[in-house]
Amino acid sequence: xxxxxxxxxxxxxxxxxxxxxxxxxxxxxxxxxxxxxxxxxxxxxxxxxxxxxxxxxxxxxxxxxxxxxxxxxxxxxxxxxxxxxxxxxxxxxxxxxxxxxxxxxxxxxxxxxxxxxxxxxxxxxxxxxxxxxxxxxxxxxxxxxxxxxxxxxxxxxxxxxxxxxxxxxxxxxxxxxxxxxxxxxxxxxxxxxxxxxxxxxxxxxxxxxxxxxxxxxxxxxxxxxxxxxxxxxxxxxxxxxxxxxxxxxxxxxxxxxxxxxxxxxxxxxxxxxxxxxxxxxxxxxxxxxxxxxxxxxxxxxxxxxxxxxxxxxxxxxxxxxxxxxxxxxxxxxxxxxxxxxxxxxxxxxxxxxxxxxxxxxxxxxxxxxxxxxxxxxxxxxxxxxxxxxxxx
Amino acid sequence: xxxxxxxxxxxxxxxxxxxxxxxxxxxxxxxxxxxxxxxxxxxxxxxxxxxxxxxxxxxxxxxxxxxxxxxxxxxxxxxxxxxxxxxxxxxxxxxxxxxxxxxxxxxxxxxxxxxxxxxxxxxxxxxxxxxxxxxxxxxxxxxxxxxxxxxxxxxxxxxxxxxxxxxxxxxxxxxxxxxxxxxxxxxxxxxxxxxxxxxxxxxxxxxxxxxxx
Numbered sequence: 046x047x048x049x050x051x052x053x054x055x056x057x058x059x060x061x062x063x064x065x066x067x068x069x070x071x072x073x074x075x076x077x078x079x080x081x082x083x084x085x086x087x088x089x090x091x092x093x094x095x096x097x098x099x100x101x102x103x104x105x106x107x108x109x110x111x112x113x114x115x116x117x118x119x120x121x122x123x124x125x126x127x128x129x130x131x132x133x134x135x136x137x138x139x140x141x142x143x144x145x146x147x148x149x150x151x152x153x154x155x156x157x158x159x160x161x162x163x164x165x166x167x168x169x170x171x172x173x174x175x176x177x178x179x180x181x182x183x184x185x186x187x188x189x190x191x192x193x194x195x196x197x198x199x200x201x202x203x204x205x206x207x208x209x210x211x212x213x214x215x216x217x218x219x220x221x222x223x224x225x226x227x228x229x230x231x232x233x234x235x236x237x238x239x240x241x242x243x244x245x246x247x248x249x250x251x252x253x254x255x256x257x258x259x260x261x262x263x264x265x266x267x268x269x270x271x272x273x274x275x276x277x278x279x280x281x282x283x284x285x286x287x288x289x290x291x292x293x294x295x296x297x298x299x300x301x302x303x304x305x306x307x308x309x310x311x312x313x314x315x316x317x318x319x320x321x322x323x324x325x326x327x328x329x330x331x332x333x334x335x336x337x338x339x340x341x342x343x344x345x346x347x348x349x350x351x352x353x354x355x356x357x358x359x360x361x362x363x364x365x366x367x368x369x370x371x372x373x374x375x376x377x378x379x380x381x382x383x384x385x386x387x388x389x390x391x392x393x394x395x396x397x398x399x400x401x402x403x404x405x406x407x408x409x410x411x412x413x414x415x416x417x418x419x420x421x422x423x424x425x426x427x428x429x430x431x432x433x434x435x436x437x
Numbered sequence: 438x439x440x441x442x443x444x445x446x447x448x449x450x451x452x453x454x455x456x457x458x459x460x461x462x463x464x465x466x467x468x469x470x471x472x473x474x475x476x477x478x479x480x481x482x483x484x485x486x487x488x489x490x491x492x493x494x495x496x497x498x499x500x501x502x503x504x505x506x507x508x509x510x511x512x513x514x515x516x517x518x519x520x521x522x523x524x525x526x527x528x529x530x531x532x533x534x535x536x537x538x539x540x541x542x543x544x545x546x547x548x549x550x551x552x553x554x555x556x557x558x559x560x561x562x563x564x565x566x567x568x569x570x571x572x573x574x575x576x577x578x579x580x581x582x583x584x585x586x587x588x589x590x591x592x593x594x595x596x597x598x599x600x601x602x603x604x605x606x607x608x609x610x611x612x613x614x615x616x617x618x619x620x621x622x623x624x625x626x627x628x629x630x631x632x633x634x635x636x637x638x639x640x641x642x643x644x645x646x647x648x649x650x
Contacts, residue, residue: 046537046541046544046545046548047545049537049541050534050536050537050545053536346534349532349534350545351517352491352493352520352526352528352532353520353545353546353549353590354517354518354520354521354522354549354594355517355549356514356517357513357514357517358514433513436513436516
């Protein structure tokens with residue numbers, strides 16, 4: 046009976062407009078949170094370099110060939126770039142300053158040997174398990190990450206020699222070795238491939254092995270820094286790209302494409318997120334204004350109930366719970382529709398070659414619950430204030 | 438619960454010169470269980486008096502006490518509690534819910550304390566001669582019929598004082614008498630008092646006390 050009395054003067058048109066606004070706001074909020082997270086996570090774990098990481102070098106031009114411009118990086122240059130607000134970290138890529146060759150050392154695989162160029166990058170830039178990425182003198186093998194194009198070259202050689210080719214998985218099981226030497230001594234160590242990369246053109250080895258080689262077999266001349274690793278901040282790829290253009294730096298094309306793609310789609314969803322946040326706030330305002338309007342229209346009934354002895358808290362509870370239930374329903378409907386639309390959107394991304402994660406993100410649900418919690422709190426406060434004002 | 442008046446003068450009536458018999462600005466006590474008639478002509482503040490006693494208005498100078506409780510210091514919750522258990526009222530403008538039926542208007546009040554069954558309430562309504570209106574919306578009733586609904590509503594709770602603000606203004610002598618009898622019975626049952634405001638008539642009832650404005 047109290048419900049009949051308190052909600053009798055409802056304007057159906059205003060009511061449905063308020064609900065539609067709340068529904069659209071909630072729906073786009075959950076959608077944008079989910080896809081912003083998924084886009085940001087895109088690329089993680091697919092390669093050895095972490096997401097938002099670029100390995101770059103200076104562009105080789107005619108003037109650099111004639112020694113008129115430098116292709117190496119000075120510490121000052123690196124520090125200046127490190128100070129840019131959109132840069133998370135910059136580290137130099139260390140190269141070998143000793144002679145090293147790579148060879149097969151497995152009886153099941155024909156002998157193959159080639160001089161190689163090895164590099165090492167700080168462990169925090171790599172997306173590999175740190176316990177595997179470790180070497181010290183006396184260890185059974187040196188872990189290495191091989192460029193996929195190197196494996197393609199190896200297989201081309203094997204195919205041409207009439208030898209069966211090897212897959213990535215098999216390559217991880219085959220025994221390889223490094224031979225390092227200088228004019229006075231030579232040393233052989235076993236090598237195990239632990240991963241492959243499209244992003245780096247050289248063989249990657251742990252820093253401890255690089256230091257060992259440079260210390261014990263190194264040549265006297267100091268090695269210059271010709272490559273650096275840039276870790277950009279999330280969603281600021283455009284600024285990183287601008288800096289590279291300004292400084293005449295070039296990354297591997299694959300990294301550039303993924304970075305740009307993530308940046309574009311990520312920015313798009315961030316934009317939708319911002320708009321939906323404004324829409325949610327606006328819809329909350331509309332719903333709260335509707336509550337206030339309803340209470341004003343029913344002020345006679347509320348006043349009379351208070352004069353009859355109904356406690357304020359009881360009336361506040363009835364009105365608040367009524368609207369909290371409605372917004373909870375709106376949230377639930379928004380989430381169900383999001384789940385249905387997600388199936389479609391995931392397919393669209395998949396067909397377009399953007400293999401983002403299809404799991405449900407907890408953050409989108411938490412975002413929805415947070416918005417619901419904020420609404421419940423604000424509406425309760427608003428109802429309290431209005432009912433208190435009506436108490437004689 | 439005694440009602441103690443200490444020099445109360447409503448602020449809007451402060452500039453008016455009151456009659457020597459007027460209670461405004463005087464100290465006096467209304468003893469628990471008293472049947473009081475408040476007689477005054479229009480504009481002297483009868484409704485203001487009821488509103489002050491019921492906590493609807495507090496724009497007055499002086500002090501109003503329920504035993505030791507100072508009315509100006511009561512919280513909203515304390516007023517709600519008083520209105521539920523110790524004070525009841527028939528408003529001059531009745532304050533029924535026009536969109537609800539007679540039954541709903543009465544049950545909404547009875548739900549607060551659940552003292553009566555629907556049958557018992559219906560019996561009271563029959564006694565006041567409007568039993569056939571039980572399922573009718575209050576907006577469709579005459580003023581006299583509405584006054585009787587409001588009177589029954591005021592009796593559906595425990596109270597120590599019942600304030601009746603010109604409750605019989607639209608009733609004939611016979612119906613007034615029936616209503617007063619029911620009110621008196623209920624007050625006696627609860628050992629409660631009432632204050633009846635009137636425009637001059639005593640409605641042929643013997644009061645314990647008569648006050649003027």
